[in-house]
Amino acid sequence: MKKLLVLLVLLLAITSLVFAQGVKEAAPKADEPFKVGIIYISSPGDMGYSYMHDQGTKAAEAYFGNKIEVIRMENVPENDSAARAMEQMVDAGCKIIFANSYNYQDYMLQVAKENPEVYFEHCSGYLDNPNMSNYFGRMYQMRYLSGMIAAKMSPTGKLGYIGAFNTPEVVRGLNGFALGARAVNPKATITVVWTNTWYDPSLERQGAVALLNQGIDVIAQHQDTTEPAKAAVERGKYAIGYNADFRDIIKDDHVLVSTMWNWGNYMIPSIESAMNGTWKSQSYWGGLEDDMIHLSPISPLVPKDFQAKVMAKQDEIAQGKWDVFWGELKDNTGVIRQKAGEKMADAKMLTMDWFVEGVIGTVK
Amino acid sequence: MMDFITKLLAVTIAMGTSLTYATLGEIYTEKTGVLNLGMEGTMLMGALTAFATALATGNLYVGLLVAMLTGGLLSLIHAFLCVTMRANQVVSGLAITMFGTGLANFLGQRLGPASNHYNLVGMNLSSRFENIAIPVLKEIPILGAFFDVSLLTYALYLLIPFSWFFMYKTKFGLAIRAVGESPRTASAMGISVPRLRYLYTTIGGMFAGLGGACLSLSFTPSWNDGMTGGKGWIVIALVIFATWNPGKAVIGTLVFGGITSLQFSLQAAGVKMVIPTQFLAFSPYLITFLTLSIMTILNQNRKGAYAAPAALGTSFAIDDK
Numbered sequence: 143m144k145k146l147l148v149l150l151v152l153l154l155a156i157t158s159l160v161f162a163q164g165v166k167e168a169a170p171k172a173d174e175p176f177k178v179g180i181i182y183i184s185s186p187g188d189m190g191y192s193y194m195h196d197q198g199t200k201a202a203e204a205y206f207g208n209k210i211e212v213i214r215m216e217n218v219p220e221n222d223s224a225a226r227a228m229e230q231m232v233d234a235g236c237k238i239i240f241a242n243s244y245n246y247q248d249y250m251l252q253v254a255k256e257n258p259e260v261y262f263e264h265c266s267g268y269l270d271n272p273n274m275s276n277y278f279g280r281m282y283q284m285r286y287l288s289g290m291i292a293a294k295m296s297p298t299g300k301l302g303y304i305g306a307f308n309t310p311e312v313v314r315g316l317n318g319f320a321l322g323a324r325a326v327n328p329k330a331t332i333t334v335v336w337t338n339t340w341y342d343p344s345l346e347r348q349g350a351v352a353l354l355n356q357g358i359d360v361i362a363q364h365q366d367t368t369e370p371a372k373a374a375v376e377r378g379k380y381a382i383g384y385n386a387d388f389r390d391i392i393k394d395d396h397v398l399v400s401t402m403w404n405w406g407n408y409m410i411p412s413i414e415s416a417m418n419g420t421w422k423s424q425s426y427w428g429g430l431e432d433d434m435i436h437l438s439p440i441s442p443l444v445p446k447d448f449q450a451k452v453m454a455k456q457d458e459i460a461q462g463k464w465d466v467f468w469g470e471l472k473d474n475t476g477v478i479r480q481k482a483g484e485k486m487a488d489a490k491m492l493t494m495d496w497f498v499e500g501v502i503g504t505v506k
Numbered sequence: 507m508m509d510f511i512t513k514l515l516a517v518t519i520a521m522g523t524s525l526t527y528a529t530l531g532e533i534y535t536e537k538t539g540v541l542n543l544g545m546e547g548t549m550l551m552g553a554l555t556a557f558a559t560a561l562a563t564g565n566l567y568v569g570l571l572v573a574m575l576t577g578g579l580l581s582l583i584h585a586f587l588c589v590t591m592r593a594n595q596v597v598s599g600l601a602i603t604m605f606g607t608g609l610a611n612f613l614g615q616r617l618g619p620a621s622n623h624y625n626l627v628g629m630n631l632s633s634r635f636e637n638i639a640i641p642v643l644k645e646i647p648i649l650g651a652f653f654d655v656s657l658l659t660y661a662l663y664l665l666i667p668f669s670w671f672f673m674y675k676t677k678f679g680l681a682i683r684a685v686g687e688s689p690r691t692a693s694a695m696g697i698s699v700p701r702l703r704y705l706y707t708t709i710g711g712m713f714a715g716l717g718g719a720c721l722s723l724s725f726t727p728s729w730n731d732g733m734t735g736g737k738g739w740i741v742i743a744l745v746i747f748a749t750w751n752p753g754k755a756v757i758g759t760l761v762f763g764g765i766t767s768l769q770f771s772l773q774a775a776g777v778k779m780v781i782p783t784q785f786l787a788f789s790p791y792l793i794t795f796l797t798l799s800i801m802t803i804l805n806q807n808r809k810g811a812y813a814a815p816a817a818l819g820t821s822f823a824i825d826d827k
Contacts, residue, residue, distance in 0.1 A: 184731065187614065188627060188730070217611075337770075343726040343733045343735070344721065344733070352773065368728070369726050506782065
């Protein structure tokens with residue numbers, strides 16, 4: 143008898159919950175905000191990759207005000223739980239969903255196919271669908287400019303670069319950096335250390351220390367913590383930041399400049415087009431011309447006239463007069479990879495697996 | 507070349523300090539027969555609380571103290587589960603790691619100053635445990651690297667021999683080993699097995715907390731989510747490598763840390779890598795396999811001189827048959 147009573151109460155509780163849920167969904171408010179879902183690989187508290195994405199999200203929130211409502215999910219692993227997270231967002235009424243890490247793409251495609259009425263935006267991948275786009279930025283343009291600054295400030299011309307993995311994205315960025323450096327100092331060398339991790343403060347620092355021990359005096363990085371830059375600054379050497387403004391975090395003028403993302407400049411038009419029904423699927427790779435990327439303020443240690451030179455180069459890229467991978471390119475074994483007068487196609491950039499002249503290290 | 511090795515050793519020691527503390531802690535714990543797989547979570551909580559405290563108080567030593575207390579507290583939970591509740595030690599340890607990792611990341615976004623949106627990431631300490639060089643001694647080629655280290659490392663120079671002496675030459679150490687080898691016999695001798703296991707599991711946790719603090723207050727002075735990067739797991743392997751002997755705790759640290767530093771240094775020196783870096787990155791684990799195999803063979807010849815404590819991982823109750 144007692145068991146039966148408990149069962150009855152439980153049943154009642156469950157049905158009332160379901161009922162309450164149903165009622166809530168059945169009566170949408172007339173002026174309900176447009177719901178946007180955002181999935182982050184890490185926490186925006188990482189002051190790195192996801193942090194910059196969240197800055198974009200915040201820019202969108204500021205732009206649209208109470209016309210949109212953002213649902214954020216942090217630390218979502220790149221496995222089946224990503225698909226669950228996206229489904230939850232669809233259930234919660236999200237009309238457009240963003241996800242910021244490469245390996246989400248297969249899960250996103252799967253959920254996108256099941257939910258044709260929702261728009262999906264994937265960052266850093268290549269898959270698409272009539273209701274799914276992918277987007278990324280030409281960070282190598284900023285890396286070129288930071289390479290110029292690095293070479294200008296380095297007394298020895300020996301620059302170091304901490305790379306996470308040998309993916310085309312990292313290789314391309316490093317090549318951009320190297321080309322910029324050698325445009326200023328043709329004798330500059332760029333030594334690369336692979337850490338085989340995107341994120342590990344100790345390993346990143348160890349890599350930087352190894353470079354500094356070799357007498358390298360500028361450390362650039364494609365990593366997600368500030369440790370490589372800190373290691374350089376602690377020894378009175380120079381550093382180039384990435385993702386967030388390291389000058390803001392480390393508060394030392396030896397941090398010469400940071401190469402940063404402007405994700406909001408993609409997210410805002412995308413959300414806007416989703417709201418008014420003009421959204422179209424695309425593979426977007428925006429650069430300076432779209433203000434997808436930018437440089438942080440440059441350290442006052444860098445001579446003013448040289449800063450002007452860097453800005454002039456930036457304008458040239460922004461106006462489409464010139465780009466990093468234009469003209470003759472030799473790899474670091476001396477083989478000519480591109481003839482003079484040629485402009486590298488995006489497809490080649492997206493599969494880049496060789497280093498330009500001046501880089502010490504191997505891709506593999 | 508001399509200089510290359512000295513510098514290599516210097517960074518190995520700097521990074522290895524954290525590992526060595528945690529390894530010593532885990533040895534104390536395992537010697538009493540308690541396996542604590544919660545080291546990763548415990549180290550992270552130590553790193554977090556040390557950094558948060560040092561940031562708030564401006565005092566590094568208070569940071570260390572709080573890290574030790576936190577580490578001890580987390581391991582106390584493990585001791586309660588394993589000793590009093592006699593739960594599966596592996597499951598309990600894994601739970602401690604998951605709990606500690608999650609809690610540390612949660613608190614990392616709550617314990618910071620309001621000016622940084624209560625986030626600890628991106629904050630800097632006004633001071634850290636800096637290297638203190640001993641004149642003359644630091645000039646010795648290669649070995650000089652041992653005399654230009656932080657206070658936390660110097661402390662280890664005393665702690666390691668002390669731990670060895672304590673473990674093998676005192677009656678306290680004898681009691682620990684008895685409990686780990688044969689809790690039944692130890693109990694019959696009048697040693698309180700649960701009390702000892704509680705005590706040394708907690709002490710082990712305090713060491714792990716200290717190990718975490720070495721990272722956030724000295725080596726990489728900052729707070730980053732998951733900043734231990736799996737060091738708590740390497741510790742478990744290092745204990746095996748040290749054959750549960752605190753005197754040897756440092757050898758594994760030097761070998762493991764040395765390989766990592768070496769592969770970076772070779773890359774930085776522009777040496778053409780014959781072995782892919784990915785391979786070098788997991789080679790420490792390969793060495794663990796090797797060590798385990800060699801130890802098994804040696805144990806057969808030398809009657810278990812290098813064996814794990816016989817009662818490791820088992821629970822004990824006085825009324826057990």
